[in-house]
Amino acid sequence: MSGMITSPSPDASTAASRPEPQEHQERQERRERQAEVTGALGAILPSRSILFRHEDTVAYECDALTAYRTPPLVVVLPETEAQVAAILALCHRMGVPVVSRGAGTGLSGGATPHRDGVILSLAKFDKILKIDAAACTAVVQCGVRNVAISEAAAPYGLYYAPDPSSQIACTIGGNVAENSGGVHCLKYGLTLHNVLRVRGFMADGEPVEFGSEALDAAGLDLISIVVGSEGMLAVTVEVTVKLTPKPQLARCIMASFDDIESAGAAVASVIARGIIPAGLELMDKAMTAAVERFVRADYDLNAAAILLCESDGTPEEVAEEIARMEQVLSEAGASRLEVSRDEAQRLKFWSGRKNAFPASGGISADYMCMDSTIPRKRLAEMLRAIQQMEIQYGLRCVNVFHAGDGNLHPLILFDAEDADELRRCELFGADILETSVRLGGTVTGEHGVGVEKLNSMCVQFSPEERSQFQAVKHAFDPLGLLNPGKVIPTLHRCAEYGKMHVHRGMLPFPELPRF
Amino acid sequence: MDQQDPALGRLIDQVRHARNDRRALDIRGGGTKVFYGGQPTGEPLDVTGLSGVSSYEPTELVVTVRAGTKLSELEALLAEQGQCLPFEPPRFAPGGTVGGMVAAGLAGPARANVGGVRDHLLGVTLLNGRGEVLSFGGQVAKNVAGYDVSRLMAGSLGILGVLCEVSLKVLPANRATATLAFDWDESRSLEQLKLWASQPLSINASSWHHGRLYVRLAGAASAVHAARVKLGGDVPAHGEAEAMWLRLRDHGEDFFLPDASALAGGDRLWRLSVPAASASVKLPGDQWIEWHGAQRWWRTTAAAPEVRDAAGRAGGHATLMRGADRSDGVFAPVSDVLMRIHRGLKQAFDPACIFNPGRLYAEL
Numbered sequence: 001m002s003g004m005i006t007s008p009s010p011d012a013s014t015a016a017s018r019p020e021p022q023e024h025q026e027r028q029e030r031r032e033r034q035a036e037v038t039g040a041l042g043a044i045l046p047s048r049s050i051l052f053r054h055e056d057t058v059a060y061e062c063d064a065l066t067a068y069r070t071p072p073l074v075v076v077l078p079e080t081e082a083q084v085a086a087i088l089a090l091c092h093r094m095g096v097p098v099v100s101r102g103a104g105t106g107l108s109g110g111a112t113p114h115r116d117g118v119i120l121s122l123a124k125f126d127k128i129l130k131i132d133a134a135a136c137t138a139v140v141q142c143g144v145r146n147v148a149i150s151e152a153a154a155p156y157g158l159y160y161a162p163d164p165s166s167q168i169a170c171t172i173g174g175n176v177a178e179n180s181g182g183v184h185c186l187k188y189g190l191t192l193h194n195v196l197r198v199r200g201f202m203a204d205g206e207p208v209e210f211g212s213e214a215l216d217a218a219g220l221d222l223i224s225i226v227v228g229s230e231g232m233l234a235v236t237v238e239v240t241v242k243l244t245p246k247p248q249l250a251r252c253i254m255a256s257f258d259d260i261e262s263a264g265a266a267v268a269s270v271i272a273r274g275i276i277p278a279g280l281e282l283m284d285k286a287m288t289a290a291v292e293r294f295v296r297a298d299y300d301l302n303a304a305a306i307l308l309c310e311s312d313g314t315p316e317e318v319a320e321e322i323a324r325m326e327q328v329l330s331e332a333g334a335s336r337l338e339v340s341r342d343e344a345q346r347l348k349f350w351s352g353r354k355n356a357f358p359a360s361g362g363i364s365a366d367y368m369c370m371d372s373t374i375p376r377k378r379l380a381e382m383l384r385a386i387q388q389m390e391i392q393y394g395l396r397c398v399n400v401f402h403a404g405d406g407n408l409h410p411l412i413l414f415d416a417e418d419a420d421e422l423r424r425c426e427l428f429g430a431d432i433l434e435t436s437v438r439l440g441g442t443v444t445g446e447h448g449v450g451v452e453k454l455n456s457m458c459v460q461f462s463p464e465e466r467s468q469f470q471a472v473k474h475a476f477d478p479l480g481l482l483n484p485g486k487v488i489p490t491l492h493r494c495a496e497y498g499k500m501h502v503h504r505g506m507l508p509f510p511e512l513p514r515f
Numbered sequence: 516m517d518q519q520d521p522a523l524g525r526l527i528d529q530v531r532h533a534r535n536d537r538r539a540l541d542i543r544g545g546g547t548k549v550f551y552g553g554q555p556t557g558e559p560l561d562v563t564g565l566s567g568v569s570s571y572e573p574t575e576l577v578v579t580v581r582a583g584t585k586l587s588e589l590e591a592l593l594a595e596q597g598q599c600l601p602f603e604p605p606r607f608a609p610g611g612t613v614g615g616m617v618a619a620g621l622a623g624p625a626r627a628n629v630g631g632v633r634d635h636l637l638g639v640t641l642l643n644g645r646g647e648v649l650s651f652g653g654q655v656a657k658n659v660a661g662y663d664v665s666r667l668m669a670g671s672l673g674i675l676g677v678l679c680e681v682s683l684k685v686l687p688a689n690r691a692t693a694t695l696a697f698d699w700d701e702s703r704s705l706e707q708l709k710l711w712a713s714q715p716l717s718i719n720a721s722s723w724h725h726g727r728l729y730v731r732l733a734g735a736a737s738a739v740h741a742a743r744v745k746l747g748g749d750v751p752a753h754g755e756a757e758a759m760w761l762r763l764r765d766h767g768e769d770f771f772l773p774d775a776s777a778l779a780g781g782d783r784l785w786r787l788s789v790p791a792a793s794a795s796v797k798l799p800g801d802q803w804i805e806w807h808g809a810q811r812w813w814r815t816t817a818a819a820p821e822v823r824d825a826a827g828r829a830g831g832h833a834t835l836m837r838g839a840d841r842s843d844g845v846f847a848p849v850s851d852v853l854m855r856i857h858r859g860l861k862q863a864f865d866p867a868c869i870f871n872p873g874r875l876y877a878e879l
Contacts, residue, residue, distance in 0.1 A: 018778050020654060037804050061642050134709050135792035158713060179659050192666075213790040214831035215809045216670070218847035219875065220857055224666035247716040268574040274597055274687030283716035310626045314715065316737030320822065373655040375575050407657045453660070460660055464647045466865070468663050475859025487661060 001452025033116065034073050039097055041076060041118075044086040051075040059118045060101065064166075065109035065452055067416070072099070072113035077121045080130070081201075081237055084120070088235065089205030091118055097484050098203070101232040102143060102171035107369060108450030110230045110486060117484075123175055125237055128152050136243045137196065137213065142236045146180075147311040149241060151251070155271055158243035161188035164446070165354055173236045179228030182183060183279045183353070186404035187312075188244065190446075192227040197240035203477040213240055229446050231483045233476040247312035250278060251322055252346045255329045256303035256336040263305035264380035266332035267403045270309065271376065273328050275321060279310040280404030281353050284383070287360075287398040287411075288352070297352035300336055307334075307403065308349055316344035355401040357411070357449060364396075364413035368425050372436035373445035376406045385435050386410055393428040395421065407445035449487045457487070458494035466491070516581070516640045518648055522564035529560055530677065531646040542673040542871055543795045544612030548619050550837055552672045552845050553873040559726060562614055565679055573598055576685055577637060577654045582678040589613055599726045603628040606765050607773070609726075613684070614678040619668025621795050622766035624731065626721035626790065629686075633669035638682040641668065643675070644865030654682045660699045673862040673871040674879050689733035691717070691740075694756035695748035697728045701795055701804070704728040708807040709716060720746045720790075722763055723804040724770070731760060768813055770803055772837045783796035783838030785822050787811040789831030796825050814838070819843035838857030846875060854878075 038052050039374070041075045051057050052074045061069040078084045091098050104111055113119050125141035128148065132138070133156035138149055146167040150159040163182035164170055166302055170180070176198055197211040211223035217397070226233055257263035263282055268421030270277060283291070288299045300306055309329065311321040326337055340346035352359075360367045374382055383399065390397050396413045410432055414425040433443045433456040443449075443456035457466070469488045473480065489497075517521070533540050538558030543649075550556060563583040571578040573596040580589055586604060593599050600810065603623025604616045617639070622631040638652030641664075652658060652665035664717075668678060699707065704723045711718055719733035730746065732739045743750075751759075766773055772784045787796060791809035796802075800815030802874035813822065819835070832847035854876075861868065861879050872879070 042828075132792070133713055134562065136713050137790075156713065160818070161527060179663070181657055185657065189630070190635070192663070194632055202852060206852050209850070210853075212788075212831060215630065215791075215806060216788050218832040218834070219849045219853060220675075222856060223622070223671055224633055224669070225662050225664065228663050233662075245713055247715055254582055254654040271576060272574045274690070276686065284697065313735070314717075314738050314741055316741050317717075317735040320735045320737045373657045375572075375577075375654060377572065377574060402657070405656045407655075440653070441655055442653050442658040442660045444660050445655070446659060448659050449661065457660060462649070465649045465661075466652065466658060468643065468647075471863035472662050472664065472860065475863045476857055477861075 008395035009033065011307060016340050016358075023373065031372055033354055034099045037094060037118070037316050038074055040090055040094065041087065042076065044090060044346035045076060045078065045083055049077045049079065049083070050398060051077070056120075060104075060113060060121070063101070063104040063106045063109060063111040065112065065450065066462040068109045070113045072119040073116055075119040075121060076123055077374055079124045080231045084206065084237060085205040085237065087118070087120060087205075088201050088203060091481060092479065094348045095479065095481070097481050098235070099483050100173070100177070100235050100477050101173035101192040102177075103145070103167040103169050105170040106448060106450060107371070107454040108444065109450040110177060110448050110483070113452050114315040116485060120235065122171075123235065125173070129238070131156065131235045131243075133158060135213070136245070137240055138243055139238065139240050141238055142176070142200075143171050146170050146175055152394055154246075157246050159246050160241055161194050161244045164189050165357065172239050172241065176227050176236050176239055176509055177229065177231045177449045178446070181402070181405075181407070183281060183402060186280060186402075187276050187278045190317070191362035193222060194242045194244075195223070195227060195239060196242055198223055198236050199238040200236040202234055203272055203479065203482050208234055210234075230450065231488050232473055233482065235482070247278075247314075249308060249315050250346060251318055252279070252308055252310040252327065252340045253311060253322065253325055254338045254349050254351045255299040255307045255334040257333065258303065258335050260305045260383050262333040264383065264403075266334065267379060269332045270325065271404075272313050273324065275324060275328070275403060277309050278312040278401075279308065279323065281308045282306070282379070282399075282401040283353065283356070283397040286396065287400050290363045290398055291359040294362055295347050295351045295355050303335065308353055314465070342422060347439055348355060351398065353506055356409070360398055360411045360413065363452055365417070367411045367413050367414040368429050369447075370408060370410045370412070370429055370432050371447040372433050372441055373405065374436050374439045374441035376403070378439040378441075379403065379406065382435065382439060386423055386432065389428055389431055393424040393431075395424055395428055397428070399422050402445070403430070406441065407447070451486060454487075454493060455497045456488040457489050458497050461493060463484055463494070466494070516569060516648075520565075523642075523648065525564070525730050526560065526562065526642055526677060526679070527646050527648070530642055530644070530869070533558065534644060534646060537867050538869065539872050540869050542618070542677055544608035544610075544615035545585065547606070547608040547611040548615055552872055553877065556840060557869075558873060560677065562677060562679075563612065568592060569680060573741060576655070576656075577722055579638075579654060579682040580613050581680050582612060582617070583614050584691050586611045586613055588720060590714055593685055594688070597688050598685045600635065600683065601686045602626055602631050602635055603764050604632065613681060616669060617669055617678055617681055618673045620706045624722065624760055624805060627809050628719050629670070633666045634682065635684040636666050636669050637684055639665040639678055640680040641675075642677040642679055644867055644869055648679065652826065656684055663741050672794065673876040674861060676870060679707070679736070680806070691735045691736040692731060693739050693743050694751055694753075694760070695730045695732070695743065695746055697730070697748045697750055698726060699728050700726055701802070705795065705808050711746070712791065716808075718742070720760065721805065721807050722760075724802070729756070729759065731756075745783070769806060771803060771812070772814065776854045778837065778839040781816050781839075782814050783816070783840070784836040785813045785815065786834045787813060787826045787829070787831060788834070789826060789829040793829040793831070796829055798822060798825055823847055845876065
């Protein structure tokens with residue numbers, strides 16, 4: 001079982017420590033509010049679309065950040081856009097928070113319920129409405145799975161380029177909320193670069209459309225800010241995506257390095273030669289060993305790090321690029337190079353990388369996945385810092401990186417049953433994020449802030465910058481009802497987090513383990 | 516960026532005074548796009564004092580540059596390292612700045628294949644209407660911390676704040692390019708461009724005008740060669756073709772009404788942004804098509820409603836690019852709900868409404 005756990009718990013889960021009479025009264029009030037909201041929803045939805053009994057709503061208590069669980073007040077599963085609009089209008093009138101949810105595969109708690117709110121499950125919006133091969137676009141409902149778009153486009157020689165590792169399950173609506181990336185985004189871009197139009201509703205239920213099927217829309221470029229807004233600015237129901245012609249051929253080089261520094265330097269050399277690989281991924285020795293046990297991808301187990309470097313395009317283009325890549329990687333000190341012979345072997349090379357997370361679940365009770373991005377040139381420095389942290393916090397960490405774009409996924413291994421391991425793991429994670437900011441990077445490259453990285457946002461942004469974010473939120477959602485409490489920490493929360501830091505810095509013998 | 520910088524300090528002072536007195540400011544870089552957008556009003560706020568490259572490391576594919584830096588200087592620096600701004604920002608006159616490039620949000624011939632300004636904008640440092648210096652985004656391509664405020668600045672015409680510094684994603688320059696030409700009418704050209712777009716060819720730009728279609732191929736030498744063989748057509752001399760793409764990018768052709776004198780006849784230049792696959796747009800006057808059909812320039816005397824209707828019917832919108840008369844508004848009106856968001860964002864960044872009033876929409 002893998003769990004991903006960080007940081008102090010969100011405010012919602014502290015009810016247990018309150019004195020009993022107050023708790024009783026709160027429960028009573030909650031039941032009354034639940035009856036009131038459920039009753040009102042009953043007037044606009046069939047009863048099968050409303051879930052409120054504990055056994056029905058328990059599956060919605062968390063997303064893939066399973067450590068944070070909050071029972072929602074009500075879960076609704078609308079089947080039509082008119083129902084979505086009516087639910088939003090009703091919640092707006094009654095002041096009920098609304099948390100939209102797709103497949104629930106998010107890793108940062110973006111879909112964690114609000115205790116007094118409604119979970120708006122958009123799972124039933126799962127139709128592909130149109131594949132327009134001539135225009136290279138697809139119009140799909142928000143609940144369509146990422147990979148289903150590429151499958152539907154395949155007969156036309158087209159595909160949807162962004163491929164987050166959860167692509168068999170995650171939905172396009174969730175991808176829009178998180179601006180998801182994947183292993184090919186160095187060359188093909190993020191969700192934003194592959195989405196033309198987003199249609200949906202504002203917090204009060206008013207219909208809205210961002211972007212257009214042209215390459216730009218009149219006025220401010222609002223789709224840029226809606227994509228990646230983690231469901232806090234509007235609710236998405238339909239998306240027009242750009243489809244990309246499938247490359248005729250893809251080949252992948254697996255390169256071994258005897259030390260992690262040369263692997264990091266090789267990444268910079270590839271880019272310096274003017275090559276933009278279709279994918280450029282790095283795994284350290286511990287990670288390689290873990291995935292090799294899991295999938296048998298014939299990885300070089302003696303290497304300190306391996307790089308996967310992919311070229312795609314026409315056969316002529318790939319031949320030319322692979323030759324240049326091989327030369328650069330050899331010059332950068334690769335101890336072994338293997339180029340995929342055929343598609344089966346290429347997929348085998350990737351199978352290990354794509355299974356890095358489940359493989360880590362196989363070697364540790366729990367792991368915490370980090371997601372910061374740093375400038376490429378700092379990769380080796382970051383890896384050395386992480387090795388130092390392994391000693392400092394007494395925990396192991398295995399590393400996979402989207403090396404081409406500097407996006408790190410260190411997986412800290414720990415046992416959630418052991419309170420002190422959990423505590424050290426949280427400190428380890430916070431240390432990685434703060435080191436990333438210090439090296440000129442960001443606390444989240446593609447998984448989002450959600451609830452998980454609220455504290456780290458205090459480190460990356462000034463109070464004025466966070467106030468500006470709040471003002472942007474207000475421009476879209478003046479009552480603050482869409483996914484409240486996510487992404488932008490309150491000034492109060494940051495003040496508390498700041499105090500905790502000073503406090504920790506003042507402890508005598510900070511290197512000693514504490515219980 | 517360094518908040519103690521004296522040039523920045525002067526801008527902050529000027530913004531704070533303007534806010535206190537509720538005086539409009541006209542944010543100025545090189546002044547090369549004054550013709551674009553609503554008529555500038557207010558006291559000039561000169562950002563050309565904020566110039567210079569803050570950091571550039573070719574292996575990071577990122578350059579961070581202060582907003583008053585000349586675009587020509589930035590592109591020359593990138594070229595020394597074999598890199599470029601792939602979206603080909605236009606230079607309508609010498610002296611245009613990087614801040615102006617971002618605020619105008621205009622891109623050149625390669626836009627349809629490589630993305631526009633916002634797709635390459637990774638971060639900004641911004642002076643908002645409260646006189647606060649704020650940084651959003653950063654110097655890395657993958658970054659989802661907070662709302663993507665930086666990309667919102669592309670094409671905002673300065674109504675939300677003063678750009679002080681921007682980080683841009685850069686790419687290696689194309690290893691090889693070739694231009695092919697075909698004597699085809701509009702409908703055959705649009706049809707053929709549509710067919711090519713769904714195939715993995717190395718097409719990077721197209722231009723159709725007066726019965727002649729030009730297509731530019733770009734990429735690895737072998738791929739360009741293969742596409743050239745497959746597509747056929749005439750091959751104009753390389754230097755001539757390169758000059759033609761530059762003139763198109765910079766609106767150097769007479770068609771684009773580059774001189775004020777050409778506007779006297781009542782002709783106006785409109786930019787119609789429509790889905791690439793749309794059928795022919797019919798208006799009186801003369802047409803130039805780019806972006807495989809997604810950008811259709813019209814030089815016409817037609818009234819604004821006629822042009823906007825034609826664009827709207829094709830699923831797009833029309834912008835008045837150049838015209839003596841801008842009284843009908845420059846940008847297509849947006850829906851009520853989007854205008855409500857526009858007003859909310861204006862309030863969020865510039866509550867005293869001092870920056871570039873009326874430049875994007877009269878009410879902002």
